[in-house]
Structure formats: structure tokens, C-alpha cells
Amino acid sequence: MATTGYVNAILPIQPPSGCARFDAARNAAAALRGACLDLFARGEAAVTQTLLTMAAVEGRGASIKLPHLVGQRLDALASAIDAGGVFAGDGPAAASALARFRKHDSLRSDLTHSTFTVTLDQRGHWHLAARLLALRSRREARDVMVTTQEEASQILSGIERDFSRLRSTLGQLRQRLRRAGRESTDRLTR
8 A cells, every 4th residue: 555645643832942942931031121120210210209309398498400411410419419419418328328229220221222122042041132232322233232031130130139228228318308498497487
């Protein structure tokens, strides 16, 4: 009897081996990116709240700028609380915390604006290549950031630590400024 070469068995279609590991790695890298971006957004909100509180302080608050762009808000807060700023005496700890948080500025830009490529090594650990296409002086500028899974975890831990300190010190600064404003108002109404 001759065979025709056809098989009547129904076989399941399976993705190539390693796809589940790759999907898990890609999801982990995306989760890390999201966690970092969330910390940056929360830090930016704390900075904005602090600028609004400072702007409401009678007298000194009139000099506080409330710019639209986040980088400019970070600059405005730094100018207000650094040595020589109108709120320098109120927040030296906040100035230090802000400076530490700002060390992550280039990373914030990379995470926000780069395209990501995730690869796996032979141990199943992921590596991330972030490619940024920017315009500088009307010219194309390309930056690449490459990090390993382990390095990325350390980066996230550093951002978490610096954000926590920034949030805490800015919260204390806002509280002191509000308290001083209430005390000033109480003295005027006596």
C-alpha cells in the first residue's frame, strides 16, 4: 500500500521555545520602566506642590515662578531653596534632596523618550537597550543606554531612595511654610 505523505493527526501549534521566557523578560523590563516613571511623576508632583505652597507665602512667594515645563519647575525650586534663594533658610535639607533626585534627570529622559529593545542572555537574564533619537542644535543626536537586569534593579532602588527622601523633605518644608503662614496671620488678627 502506498502512502500519500499526509498525516491525519491534529497537532497543536506551539510558539518557538523561549517565547514565554522572552515575554516574561519584556514584561519585567516594561514594569521596571513603569515603576521608574511613576517615581519621577510623583517627585515632579511634590516639586509642583512645593512651588505652589511657596508662591502662596505672603511677600516672598511673589518671586516664585510657576513654569509649565517640568525641568523648569525643578530649576525654579532649586533657585528658591539653594543658597541665595528666597527660601534658602527654610529648606537646606530639601535642596540636598532635590540635588540627589536631579542626578536621575538624564535617566528620566531616556526612560520617557527612548525605544526599548530587550534581549535574553544564555542564563535567561534580560538586557535592555534604550535608543533615544533627539534633536540638538537642529541636528540629529542619538544616545544609547544599555543596562542589565541586575543594574536596572539597582537603578530603581536608587531612584526609590532619592524620591523617598525628596518627598519627605519637601513635605516637611511645605508643612513649615504653612505653619509659618498661619502664625503670621494669627499675629495680624490679634
